[in-house]
Amino acid sequence: MNEAFFAQVDALTEAGQLRRLSGAFARFIASVGDSSPQLMVACVLLSELEGRGHSCLLLSELNADPAALLGWSGDEWHDLRAAVGDWPADVTTWRALLADCRQVWPVGGDDINQPLVLDGDRLYLRRYWRDETHVAGAVRARALGGVLAADADAETAEIRRWLDILFPHAARGGGTDWQKVACAVAMRGKLGIITGGPGTGKTYTVARLLALLFATAGEQRTGLRVALAAPTGKAAARLKQSIDSALDELAEKVGAALPLRELAARMGAARTLHSLLGARPDTRAFQHHAGNQLDVDVLIVDEASMIHLEMMSALLAALPQNATLILLGDKDQLASVEAGAVLGDLCHNAEAGEYLPETLSYVHASTGQRIPDSFAGHGGPIAQQTVMLRESRRFGGPIGALALAVNAGDAARAVEILRAGQDGKVAWTDLAQASDLLQLAQNGYRGYLQLIKNMPPVHDEIVQLAILKAFESFRILCAVREGEWGVSGLNDAIEQRLQAGGLLKRTGEWYVGRPVMVTRNDYATGVFNGDIGLTLPDPLRPGALRVYFSEGEKVRSVLATRLRNVETAFAMTVHKSQGSEFLHTAMVLPKEGGGMLARELVYTGITRARDYFTLLTPNGQVLLDAIGQRTQRASGLRHLLDS
Numbered sequence: 001m002n003e004a005f006f007a008q009v010d011a012l013t014e015a016g017q018l019r020r021l022s023g024a025f026a027r028f029i030a031s032v033g034d035s036s037p038q039l040m041v042a043c044v045l046l047s048e049l050e051g052r053g054h055s056c057l058l059l060s061e062l063n064a065d066p067a068a069l070l071g072w073s074g075d076e077w078h079d080l081r082a083a084v085g086d087w088p089a090d091v092t093t094w095r096a097l098l099a100d101c102r103q104v105w106p107v108g109g110d111d112i113n114q115p116l117v118l119d120g121d122r123l124y125l126r127r128y129w130r131d132e133t134h135v136a137g138a139v140r141a142r143a144l145g146g147v148l149a150a151d152a153d154a155e156t157a158e159i160r161r162w163l164d165i166l167f168p169h170a171a172r173g174g175g176t177d178w179q180k181v182a183c184a185v186a187m188r189g190k191l192g193i194i195t196g197g198p199g200t201g202k203t204y205t206v207a208r209l210l211a212l213l214f215a216t217a218g219e220q221r222t223g224l225r226v227a228l229a230a231p232t233g234k235a236a237a238r239l240k241q242s243i244d245s246a247l248d249e250l251a252e253k254v255g256a257a258l259p260l261r262e263l264a265a266r267m268g269a270a271r272t273l274h275s276l277l278g279a280r281p282d283t284r285a286f287q288h289h290a291g292n293q294l295d296v297d298v299l300i301v302d303e304a305s306m307i308h309l310e311m312m313s314a315l316l317a318a319l320p321q322n323a324t325l326i327l328l329g330d331k332d333q334l335a336s337v338e339a340g341a342v343l344g345d346l347c348h349n350a351e352a353g354e355y356l357p358e359t360l361s362y363v364h365a366s367t368g369q370r371i372p373d374s375f376a377g378h379g380g381p382i383a384q385q386t387v388m389l390r391e392s393r394r395f396g397g398p399i400g401a402l403a404l405a406v407n408a409g410d411a412a413r414a415v416e417i418l419r420a421g422q423d424g425k426v427a428w429t430d431l432a433q434a435s436d437l438l439q440l441a442q443n444g445y446r447g448y449l450q451l452i453k454n455m456p457p458v459h460d461e462i463v464q465l466a467i468l469k470a471f472e473s474f475r476i477l478c479a480v481r482e483g484e485w486g487v488s489g490l491n492d493a494i495e496q497r498l499q500a501g502g503l504l505k506r507t508g509e510w511y512v513g514r515p516v517m518v519t520r521n522d523y524a525t526g527v528f529n530g531d532i533g534l535t536l537p538d539p540l541r542p543g544a545l546r547v548y549f550s551e552g553e554k555v556r557s558v559l560a561t562r563l564r565n566v567e568t569a570f571a572m573t574v575h576k577s578q579g580s581e582f583l584h585t586a587m588v589l590p591k592e593g594g595g596m597l598a599r600e601l602v603y604t605g606i607t608r609a610r611d612y613f614t615l616l617t618p619n620g621q622v623l624l625d626a627i628g629q630r631t632q633r634a635s636g637l638r639h640l641l642d643s
């Protein structure tokens with residue numbers, strides 16, 4: 001075994017530079033075959049990258065700048081590099097060297113279930129290779145399958161007739177009505193991807209798409225089975241609420257021509273993907289899979305940017321081939337915590353369109369819209385089924401402008417908007433001190449804590465909902481977990497401040513007013529990772545505390561002492577805030593940047609704010625650096641989708 005190499009790995013692990021798992025993984029690989037230091041270093045890097053959301057190791061990056069892959073300086077890398085000894089000269093040499101190892105399956109070679117897979121210039125853990133190739137194959141099959149034939153005049157005319165009813169007005173400014181186009185494109189096959197920033201009308205569009213599917217289903221209309229889902233409970237509840245109200249409004253407009261209220265009534269609640277697929281305790285396997293598929297005709301999934309590779313693979317396996325899958329999401333948001341950036345990969349042509357001539361003529365025939373020539377191109381089958389909504393309806397103003405500037409990487413413009421602080425809608429405290437943040441927290445959380453103080457001892461759902469809503473009006477989001485400006489440190493400090501201000505009384509771990517976030521799915525109590533609840537007195541049992549969770553317009557509660565995996569949630573990470581929106585969002589960046597502090601994170605934080613956005617930075621340069629940095633996750637999905 002490579003003593004010198006592993007001594008370096010252990011030293012870097014002790015220094016907190018490597019995950020313990022990475023060294024252990026490399027040792028395991030060495031124990032089942034070759035143990036050349038070149039293979040070992042590839043294993044360590046692959047494992048580190050997996051922890052950062054990449055699905056594979058690109059040999060081109062390994063060859064060009066391995067230190068940069070880990071965000072290391074030359075010094076940190078130097079000793080590990082020296083312990084490897086001979087460094088292969090180029091990608092071809094790396095490929096040949098890895099393909100020769102017994103633990104590596106070069107795709108196309110003898111498959112004896114090797115733990116590592118080498119697909120072209122990408123090295124994978126087998127599980128990720130399997131998920132990625134499955135997702136690529138399944139999405140392509142869906143995009144290509146059942147596509148309306150060019151001469152399907154009757155169907156196209158029927159789609160056109162209904163689209164003109166559902167979208168009676170020309171697009172604002174006389175441009176392309178991308179919402180109408182998105183509906184038509186989704187009707188063309190078994191896959192529709194609708195991406196767009198906040199308030200661009202994804203839900204508005206999908207409600208019309210549902211109406212269109214319903215209208216054109218003919219005799220199957222009464223039996224049309226529609227399922228709604230999202231990665232988190234909160235996002236699922238929001239989706240259901242928005243679709244219900246959009247269908248209600250639409251029902252008024254179309255009147256007797258289409259019984260839309262009947263459709264809405266039959267749809268049932270939106271579910272989390274875990275619950276839709278039938279997650280079971282203590283196993284990664286779902287109740288629904290290729291051998292026991294879901295009973296649906298149309299599946300609409302919102303917040304698709306949060307879906308990780310493994311979940312997308314499970315979802316596609318469980319969905320019957322003849323069902324229509326509609327994915328909604330913002331491709332520019334942070335990807336899932338787990339490996340993969342599936343929506344970003346699926347939408348990599350969305351900005352440019354890249355529509356083929358047959359797509360352009362289908363869109364013209366089915367909508368009367370002409371897509372401008374600048375969106376024509378040679379995209380693959382997924383690009384033909386993808387539409388990006390480009391105009392925000394409720395996200396104008398300075399918050400929208402700030403989000404756009406950040407997304408475009410325009411740090412100077414972002415700073416200008418933040419400094420202008422138009423109408424008090426955006427604010428920036430550069431060189432912020434902890435006291436600035438604590439004051440903001442005290443002001444922001446005072447509302448719901450006062451409501452709790454004034455609540456009657458015997459309270460009901462209406463009171464509980466009002467308190468939960470008041471709590472949802474303000475939130476502090478952190479970029480990181482650790483440190484003074486991270487979630488853990490801030491939660492303690494905020495608790496103390498609210499206590500000192502007389503707004504809450506800490507009586508131990510559990511106290512009235514404590515907001516908590518669930519950190520692990522718990523099937524016994526029915527709470528799931530990411531759910532946020534508030535601790536209130538139990539109206540029926542004096543002295544006992546219950547945690548209340550809002551589910552749309554309803555409330556569910558669990559005895560506080562039954563909740564084991566929770567943490568205080570005055571401050572939460574931007575990652576965990578995805579799928580939520582707060583009237584006033586305050587985002588805190590740490591003193592120093594780092595690998596994960598990138599544009600997508602800042603954009604996601606800003607777009608959680610509905611009316612007010614406040615940024616606090618102990619060091620403003622961190623903001624500029626973050627805007628300048630993009631998160632690039634290595635994956636083979638784009639390549640596989642286009643090949």
Ligand SMILES: Nc1ncnc2c1ncn2[C@@H]1O[C@H](COP(=O)(O)OP(=O)(O)OP(=O)(O)O)[C@@H](O)[C@H]1O
Pocket residue numbers: 179196197198199200201202203204205242393394
């Ligand atoms: N074509 C349109 N005409 C009139 N109003 C519209 C149109 N499109 C969207 N809206 C309105 O704009 C608002 C935002 O739309 P919607 O909620 O569908 O956006 P979204 O992209 O789903 O937002 P989010 O990212 O927050 O989920 C809603 O009030 C919706 O009714």
